[in-house]
Amino acid sequence: MAKKRGNGEGSVYKDSKNNRWVAQATVGINPETGKAKRKSFYGRTRKEAVEKMQKALSEVQAGTYSEPTKETVEAWLNKWIEGRKPHITYNTYIAYYRVINCHINPSIGKVKLKDLKARDIQSLINEKFENGRRDGKGGLSPRMVKYINQTLRTALEQAIKERIIKFNPTDGVELPKSRTEEMQTLSRQEIGNLLKAAEGTQNYNAYMLALGTGLRRGEVLGLQWKDIDFKEKSLTVRRQLTSTENGVKHDLPLKTEKAKRTIFLSDEVIEALKNQKKQQNEHRLLLGEDYQDHDLVFCKADGSPISPRVFLEHFEKHLKDAEVKHIRFHDLRHTFATLSLEKGVPLKTVSEILGHSTISITGDIYSHVTDKMRMKAADTMSGILQEAIK
Numbered sequence: 152m153a154k155k156r157g158n159g160e161g162s163v164y165k166d167s168k169n170n171r172w173v174a175q176a177t178v179g180i181n182p183e184t185g186k187a188k189r190k191s192f193y194g195r196t197r198k199e200a201v202e203k204m205q206k207a208l209s210e211v212q213a214g215t216y217s218e219p220t221k222e223t224v225e226a227w228l229n230k231w232i233e234g235r236k237p238h239i240t241y242n243t244y245i246a247y248y249r250v251i252n253c254h255i256n257p258s259i260g261k262v263k264l265k266d267l268k269a270r271d272i273q274s275l276i277n278e279k280f281e282n283g284r285r286d287g288k289g290g291l292s293p294r295m296v297k298y299i300n301q302t303l304r305t306a307l308e309q310a311i312k313e314r315i316i317k318f319n320p321t322d323g324v325e326l327p328k329s330r331t332e333e334m335q336t337l338s339r340q341e342i343g344n345l346l347k348a349a350e351g352t353q354n355y356n357a358y359m360l361a362l363g364t365g366l367r368r369g370e371v372l373g374l375q376w377k378d379i380d381f382k383e384k385s386l387t388v389r390r391q392l393t394s395t396e397n398g399v400k401h402d403l404p405l406k407t408e409k410a411k412r413t414i415f416l417s418d419e420v421i422e423a424l425k426n427q428k429k430q431q432n433e434h435r436l437l438l439g440e441d442y443q444d445h446d447l448v449f450c451k452a453d454g455s456p457i458s459p460r461v462f463l464e465h466f467e468k469h470l471k472d473a474e475v476k477h478i479r480f481h482d483l484r485h486t487f488a489t490l491s492l493e494k495g496v497p498l499k500t501v502s503e504i505l506g507h508s509t510i511s512i513t514g515d516i517y518s519h520v521t522d523k524m525r526m527k528a529a530d531t532m533s534g535i536l537q538e539a540i541k
Contacts, residue, residue, distance in 0.1 A: 174204035225260030269323030
């Protein structure tokens with residue numbers, strides 16, 4: 152088996168045993184040994200083998216070369232999610248884990264990563280949209296299907312960065328269109344009914360805070376007294392509370408830098424917080440040394456953090472007692488934003504209070520309100536022009 156070396160081709164020779172041509176070239180350095188990494192390219196003709204080799208060498212020079220891998224989608228996703236675990240919240244990890252193991256791996260997990268095609272993912276997306284519910288009662292929502300695709304997309308982007316695959320097959324996938332859903336907000340009457348149902352409890356104070364500031368559930372439950380300035384009538388959002396695999400954590404960092412913000416408070420919210428402080432001091436005196444002081448504004452009677460699940464159970468009970476339509480606690484945030492915008496509070500101000508990373512996010516979420524505001528502005532201008540031309 153005689154070897155030939157063409158001009159700039161590396162080693163090229165005919166393998167008489169298999170009756171095919173072999174082209175060999177260095178495609179990088181083995182990180183474990185520090186030695187040159189040689190790769191063989193095969194073809195039925197000399198030209199075919201050389202072309203394969205030259206294509207790989209061009210990719211090496213351009214920095215786009217990736218080693219063929221036998222790793223499956225399932226193996227990569229499991230490796231990816233465990234690698235992400237230290238850098239994301241426990242809730243995010245659980246959400247990724249469930250999507251991967253309940254929806255992605257059972258369908259395409261055994262496919263080799265290098266062989267994964269857009270049509271494989273499209274079949275997965277279509278199946279989940281049409282018949283993806285685990286209880287067999289139809290398909291998943293467009294939002295959930297998009298989350299499945301986004302999880303897969305993010306994991307595959309990392310595979311590209313590590314030169315395991317060359318392109319992301321999710322680029323060729325068509326996603327279902329989102330269904331238009333009317334935002335759930337409470338009317339002024341419903342707000343009054345809910346607060347009446349919770350009167351005398353610390354939940355009343357928590358609802359007042361959420362309705363007056365638009366804080367998220369985790370931000371409400373993670374709030375500490377040192378975050379509140381009664382003199383300046385303000386609070387600073389610095390942390391959040393969430394459930395973790397080790398229980399409830401109340402000092403977890405916020406997801407984005409913009410989520411850390413200072414919010415000025417109305418007199419009604421200040422009064423609710425003062426009442427909360429008074430109730431808590433009574434519990435502290437009653438329990439003495441048994442009181443667990445975590446400086447939390449909202450906590451159990453003994454001072455320990457409240458489970459988000461238990462907090463929501465109380466919220467749902469108060470909704471039922473108030474005979475108010477069922478909403479999520481997060482919809483109190485929507486109620487705050489919607490009523491603020493309708494009252495003329497600038498979109499930028501509402502965006503900053505909510506802690507959105509960009510004003511465009513706020514505009515997209517509350518486009519139905521801003522449309523009304525633009526119509527109102529047009530009517531106002533119409534009145535001015537009518538007066539001017541008289």
